[in-house]
Amino acid sequence: MRLTLMWEARAAQGRGAELLEWARAQVLPREPVRREIFRAPQDRVLVLTWWEAETFDAELPELPEPDAELITRPVHRWRFESVE
Template sequence: MTVVTLMWEARAVQGRGAELLEWARAQLLPYEPLRRETFRAPQDRVLVLTWWETDAVDAELPELPEPAADLVTRPVHRWRFESVD
């Protein structure tokens, strides 16, 4: 088994960071990851990391969707990481 971490990061329209944070926290996934953490950062950014145990690094895994276009300044950034320790 491999542990894969999915990273989801979005930047809210100025002054709407709290709304984006609340939106991200409310998003349900079809099944629970091993772990899920949500962060906020300057410039109204929100980051969500989820950890998944899987047989393949490139396995299809549930991800948070795109928020409404009027809530963010750009498309969501997404990265996939494989645990090496």
């Protein structure tokens, strides 16, 4: 099955560029099939990674939480299963 992991964070005021660079610099223990990084208004950063997995709850590498001073709230994380 193909799983997509979503990681989304909102940067502290004026630190959007720094959060974006932080997300770009993260190295996972193994490479996903695909990775895309997005930005949005209000200094939000979204990272999507695609993985081949046996089950929906498979152990997969995920981006960590950035330092608390860099974000306004805890990171949001979701998993999605590809249906097409």
